[in-house]
Amino acid sequence: MLNWRSQRVRAWVYQIAFIAVLIALVGWLLHNTLGNMRMRGIQSGFDFLLDPAGFDISESMFAFMSTQTYGQAFLVGLLNTLRVSCIAIVICTLWGTLLGIGRLSNNALARGLCYAYTEVFRNIPLLLQLLMWYVVLVELMPDTETPLYFGDWVLLSKEGLALPWIMSEGLTLSPEFLALTWGLTLYTSAFVAEVVRSGIQSVPIGQIEAALSIGLSPWQRLRLVVLPQALRLIVPPLTNQYLNAIKNSSLAVAIGYPDLVSISNTTLNQTGRAVECIAIVMAVYLTLSLLTASAMNYFNRRAALKER
Amino acid sequence: MQYRASTLLPARQPPLQNTRVMQWAKQNLWGTSVSAVTTALLVLILLWSIPSLLEWSVVHAVFSANADQCQAARDIGACWGVVAEKYRVILFGRYPFDAQWRPLLATLVLTLLLVASCLPVFWNRYLAVAWASIWLFFFVLMGGGKWLGIPTGLVYIPTDQWGGLPLTMMLATLSITLAFPLAILVALGRQSTMPAVRSVCIVYVELVRGVPLISVLFMASFMLPLLLPTGTSPDVLIRVLVGITLFSAAYTAEIVRGGLQAIPRGQVEAAYTLGLGYWQTQRQVVLPQALAHVVPSLMNNFIAIFKDTSLVTIVSLYELTGALGLAVSGDPNWRPFKLEAYLFITLIYFCICFAMSRYSLWVERQVSHR
Numbered sequence: 001m002l003n004w005r006s007q008r009v010r011a012w013v014y015q016i017a018f019i020a021v022l023i024a025l026v027g028w029l030l031h032n033t034l035g036n037m038r039m040r041g042i043q044s045g046f047d048f049l050l051d052p053a054g055f056d057i058s059e060s061m062f063a064f065m066s067t068q069t070y071g072q073a074f075l076v077g078l079l080n081t082l083r084v085s086c087i088a089i090v091i092c093t094l095w096g097t098l099l100g101i102g103r104l105s106n107n108a109l110a111r112g113l114c115y116a117y118t119e120v121f122r123n124i125p126l127l128l129q130l131l132m133w134y135v136v137l138v139e140l141m142p143d144t145e146t147p148l149y150f151g152d153w154v155l156l157s158k159e160g161l162a163l164p165w166i167m168s169e170g171l172t173l174s175p176e177f178l179a180l181t182w183g184l185t186l187y188t189s190a191f192v193a194e195v196v197r198s199g200i201q202s203v204p205i206g207q208i209e210a211a212l213s214i215g216l217s218p219w220q221r222l223r224l225v226v227l228p229q230a231l232r233l234i235v236p237p238l239t240n241q242y243l244n245a246i247k248n249s250s251l252a253v254a255i256g257y258p259d260l261v262s263i264s265n266t267t268l269n270q271t272g273r274a275v276e277c278i279a280i281v282m283a284v285y286l287t288l289s290l291l292t293a294s295a296m297n298y299f300n301r302r303a304a305l306k307e308r
Numbered sequence: 309m310q311y312r313a314s315t316l317l318p319a320r321q322p323p324l325q326n327t328r329v330m331q332w333a334k335q336n337l338w339g340t341s342v343s344a345v346t347t348a349l350l351v352l353i354l355l356w357s358i359p360s361l362l363e364w365s366v367v368h369a370v371f372s373a374n375a376d377q378c379q380a381a382r383d384i385g386a387c388w389g390v391v392a393e394k395y396r397v398i399l400f401g402r403y404p405f406d407a408q409w410r411p412l413l414a415t416l417v418l419t420l421l422l423v424a425s426c427l428p429v430f431w432n433r434y435l436a437v438a439w440a441s442i443w444l445f446f447f448v449l450m451g452g453g454k455w456l457g458i459p460t461g462l463v464y465i466p467t468d469q470w471g472g473l474p475l476t477m478m479l480a481t482l483s484i485t486l487a488f489p490l491a492i493l494v495a496l497g498r499q500s501t502m503p504a505v506r507s508v509c510i511v512y513v514e515l516v517r518g519v520p521l522i523s524v525l526f527m528a529s530f531m532l533p534l535l536l537p538t539g540t541s542p543d544v545l546i547r548v549l550v551g552i553t554l555f556s557a558a559y560t561a562e563i564v565r566g567g568l569q570a571i572p573r574g575q576v577e578a579a580y581t582l583g584l585g586y587w588q589t590q591r592q593v594v595l596p597q598a599l600a601h602v603v604p605s606l607m608n609n610f611i612a613i614f615k616d617t618s619l620v621t622i623v624s625l626y627e628l629t630g631a632l633g634l635a636v637s638g639d640p641n642w643r644p645f646k647l648e649a650y651l652f653i654t655l656i657y658f659c660i661c662f663a664m665s666r667y668s669l670w671v672e673r674q675v676s677h678r
Binding site for chain 2: 011014015018019022029032033035036037039105106107108109110113119120122123124125126127128131132135136139140247248250251253254261265268274275278281282285286289290
């Protein structure tokens with residue numbers, strides 16, 4: 001019976017009303033969008049992906065020319081995003097763990113320095129840090145003719161970092177790539193350090209005392225007793241930091257590194273297909289987030305407490 | 309025989325050993341061989357870096373707004389003159405020079421209320437009234453001109469000339485204020501037993517959390533005009549505010565949900581037993597407890613949003629970071645000293661964010677002591 005006093009009936013009515021309002025809202029927005037697009041003469045559809053891009057990309061993991069398609073340009077952007085995020089994630093894990101352990105060191109100087117590092121890098125906007133590193137790299141470094149030498153293997157100049165011994169023609173990393181990777185790594189490390197520190201601190205002191213009393217060395221204590229228990233609490237927030245690092249790599253657009261967002265921006269300005277370009281970027285980031293999250297969930301299941 | 313002392317023994321001194329500086333230093337600096345080596349290495353690094361840093365930033369630095377002196381000291385000293393020369397543009401953007409007392413006053417009042425809101429003494433219903441009136445005051449003072457048909461006696465300044473620190477503060481605070489009610493609704497929706505409501509809330513939260521803020525901002529600035537009826541094109545400031553609000557609402561909702569999950573079921577059941585309805589239960593029983601739990605996380609979220617407002621410079625609004633570009637990039641005399649100008653606003657950001665993070669720790673202790 002349809003009785004207003006029944007909770008089930010009310011739930012149904014509320015939900016139908018909610019969905020109806022939502023559909024009306026989406027319909028209205030869609031109607032507006034179609035009307036606006038007709039008026040401004042904007043075409044829609046993803047067919048533009050097959051048109052020639054007509055712009056050059058300063059760095060790419062495969063040879064890219066302006067005659068190639070927008071679709072391929074997006075692929076270049078995706079690979080550039082992945083390259084920066086992967087390197088940043090690997091280094092920030094190592095550096096962040098070191099800093100996190102350093103904050104619990106019994107050496108006061110190490111403790112203080114690690115604390116200062118995390119507070120300074122966490123409390124300054126990443127965008128500002130990237131812009132500063134970029135200024136340092138392109139304006140304060142020496143010219144290409146007189147680079148800074150680190151041994152004979154590494155040359156640093158306004159043009160970036162050159163590693164002439166890799167392969168036959170050598171490897172040059174652009175200042176944009178360096179500023180982005182370096183800034184992103186230092187920023188994320190500060191957050192990883194906090195995650196690691198709070199994870200380690202959550203291990204009960206009795207566990208460490210027990211390890212001491214059975215005569216484990218400091219290294220054994222860390223590897224066999226502390227880390228396995230701390231990992232359980234570290235992995236979920238660490239996953240969040242990895243996801244943040246991937247998303248933050250999109251700040252590349254501010255210093256002109258051709259990542260996915262910056263390529264999509266150029267494409268958007270050239271073709272006017274705002275909806276499609278933004279949809280592609282969102283879809284890619286969602287996919288990357290889901291992939292990372294599920295990989296880390298797999299790892300988390302292995303680290304989680306195995307109860308009998 | 310008397311086994312009892314006839315006089316009172318003098319009290320012994322407390323063990324001084326543990327409080328002595330040398331004892332502390334021994335334990336914390338060279339307690340073990342590893343510790344001693346670490347100390348030696350770090351001291352060497354500090355001895356090597358601090359003097360050259362001081363030399364650059366103080367000894368050889370130029371403090372006056374003199375571009376020639378700065379040029380002369382270029383490679384050996386910092387040029388803080390760039391700050392002395394450009395601080396008005398950095399702090400207030402393109403806001404007309406003669407009217408800059410308005411953003412200054414507006415920011416001061418906003419800061420004052422922000423600080424007041426941080427003190428538990430002021431956590432009552434009048435705070436909401438205060439915030440509502442402060443926003444009215446802020447926009448009237450910044451915008452001037454006619455407000456609802458009533459002339460304010462101030463020159464009208466369009467929003468595209470607003471900039472610098474007032475804009476940063478306003479974007480961060482207003483978007484959080486607007487996002488908060490939305491976040492509570494979404495968090496409650498995500499906990500709801502109604503599958504349609506729950507799934508819509510989940511999709512919203514996960515969709516927004518999965519993409520970077522910059523793409524949300526692009527979406528707000530490119531797509532909002534498309535989504536609204538033909539012919540309406542909202543101000544860039546409003547578009548950006550909508551973007552940041554929708555973005556931060558998703559993150560805030562997750563924090564609020566964490567608080568909701570910490571409330572034992574018994575609380576809700578007890579409220580229902582008393583005959584309270586759903587909204588009464590949430591408003592009077594669940595939310596006050598849940599929100600008290602998550603004040604530190606909310607504060608951290610606020611810090612994150614505050615830092616994130618720097619991204620609006622990419623969609624051409626001149627808040628602190630953008631105003632700096634405006635001030636220095638176009639001027640060939642001062643362009644070489646961009647780094648010093650960056651360090652100046654870095655200091656501003658750091659002071660504000662660090663103060664907020666210390667506050668968040670303080671609140672955390674307050675909450676856990678209760």
